[in-house]
Amino acid sequence: METVVASKPRLIRRAYSLLQYWEDGQMTIENYLTRTSLEANLLVLDMLSAATDPICNNVLSGQFSHIPAVEEIVGKLTKLNLLLVVGSRLEKRDRALEDSWKWDLNARYFHYSTGSVKYNFDLEAVRKQLEKKAITNPPPSPFKTSSADSKIILDDPQLPDVNFWEVLYQRRTCRHFEDAPISKGVFSSFLKLVAGYTHFYNDSKIDKRIIKTSPSGGARHPIEMYAFVRNVASIAPAVYHYEAETNSLAFVNHLPDQKKVLDFFSGQKWVSNAAVIFVFTAVLERSMWKYDHSRAYRVLLLDCGHLGQTFHLSATALKLGVFTTAAIQDRKIESYLHLDGIKEVVLYGGAIGVAGL
Numbered sequence: 001m002e003t004v005v006a007s008k009p010r011l012i013r014r015a016y017s018l019l020q021y022w023e024d025g026q027m028t029i030e031n032y033l034t035r036t037s038l039e040a041n042l043l044v045l046d047m048l049s050a051a052t053d054p055i056c057n058n059v060l061s062g063q064f065s066h067i068p069a070v071e072e073i074v075g076k077l078t079k080l081n082l083l084l085v086v087g088s089r090l091e092k093r094d095r096a097l098e099d100s101w102k103w104d105l106n107a108r109y110f111h112y113s114t115g116s117v118k119y120n121f122d123l124e125a126v127r128k129q130l131e132k133k134a135i136t137n138p139p140p141s142p143f144k145t146s147s148a149d150s151k152i153i154l155d156d157p158q159l160p161d162v163n164f165w166e167v168l169y170q171r172r173t174c175r176h177f178e179d180a181p182i183s184k185g186v187f188s189s190f191l192k193l194v195a196g197y198t199h200f201y202n203d204s205k206i207d208k209r210i211i212k213t214s215p216s217g218g219a220r221h222p223i224e225m226y227a228f229v230r231n232v233a234s235i236a237p238a239v240y241h242y243e244a245e246t247n248s249l250a251f252v253n254h255l256p257d258q259k260k261v262l263d264f265f266s267g268q269k270w271v272s273n274a275a276v277i278f279v280f281t282a283v284l285e286r287s288m289w290k291y292d293h294s295r296a297y298r299v300l301l302l303d304c305g306h307l308g309q310t311f312h313l314s315a316t317a318l319k320l321g322v323f324t325t326a327a328i329q330d331r332k333i334e335s336y337l338h339l340d341g342i343k344e345v346v347l348y349g350g351a352i353g354v355a356g357l
């Protein structure tokens with residue numbers, strides 16, 4: 001048995017903020033609060049398990065005294081913040097996170113692991129880099145346009161003559177829709193205002209960038225909208241994709257029955273009477289082409305939020321009731337919309353219609 005040379009005794013414990021995963025075939029363990037990681041093996045996992053409760057570093061080393069240089073291993077695990085010194089600033093922070101975040105690992109890992117991405121704001125250098133990339137790897141189109149020849153061309157939008165501040169103050173979430181139609185004109189104006197493009201951003205040789213009424217991180221505009229048209233005058237009830245490029249609706253599927261709609265919307269029965277129910281999706285490659293870090297996923301959600309506000313305000317300006325919801329069943333909806341749920345994913349839901357009293 002190896003002789004263990006005692007280090008300065010310190011109480012240590014395994015960090016709570018750890019995630020173990022395989023990367024490039026190598027088992028890795030990471031402290032996502034400090035973003036430090038180690039290529040892990042079963043010994044490391046055993047040692048970390050043995051330090052679930054605070055333990056003296058020398059006692060821990062003693063438990064693994066058959067391992068050569070065990071003290072150095074314990075030291076390395078401590079240096080990489082996989083083991084934390086009880087009472088240290090880091091240990092207190094790790095405990096505070098464990099005590100106060102009621103959400104599980106998924107939210108914690110995503111939030112902290114995407115917290116300090118390095119950005120390059122030398123815009124000229126970035127532009128050149130993207131231009132070079134675009135030669136061999138052209139950017140994806142900002143439009144999802146189908147080749148179907150029977151599309152419903154929407155009317156030209158009529159801008160509502162309203163006072164912006166009044167619209168802001170009037171906006172409320174509607175959870176009681178009348179089972180009544182809205183006109184094709186109002187529906188067309190709504191879609192163009194919310195999801196249509198207003199013009200091209202012409203000074204870019206890199207890609208065909210568009211401008212919409214909502215901002216979008218990196219001008220990627222990854223969000224697409226699908227309309228479950230129930231009650232719009234002169235438009236056959238069905239599920240359509242709104243094509244921003246052609247300002248038209250392309251058929252996707254038949255209108256599902258009410259039971260299915262309720263299932264998609266997690267039993268929120270007030271959507272049943274809405275004239276149109278919406279699903280917002282994200283086409284990931286539009287963002288991934290420009291951003292290869294996971295923080296870009298946050299940007300998708302933020303984009304969706306911006307679009308959601310435009311959705312609310314536009315509906316209010318058009319005197320429609322409006323509702324948005326995060327409580328939807330992504331996988332079931334993706335399947336109904338014939339989406340793979342990998343390259344294009346469901347993020348958000350909404351509805352508009354005649355507001356009930």
Ligand SMILES: Cc1cc2nc3c(=O)[nH]c(=O)nc-3n(C[C@H](O)[C@H](O)[C@H](O)COP(=O)(O)O)c2cc1C
Nearest residue numbers: 171172173174175268305308323324325326327328
């Ligand atoms: C991102 C987001 C998700 C929401 N999800 C739901 C939902 O699942 N169900 C619901 O009834 N309301 C949902 N709402 C509506 C909020 O409950 C509503 O905005 C809030 O109660 C404030 O009311 P107001 O919109 O009338 O100001 C959501 C709102 C937002 C912005």
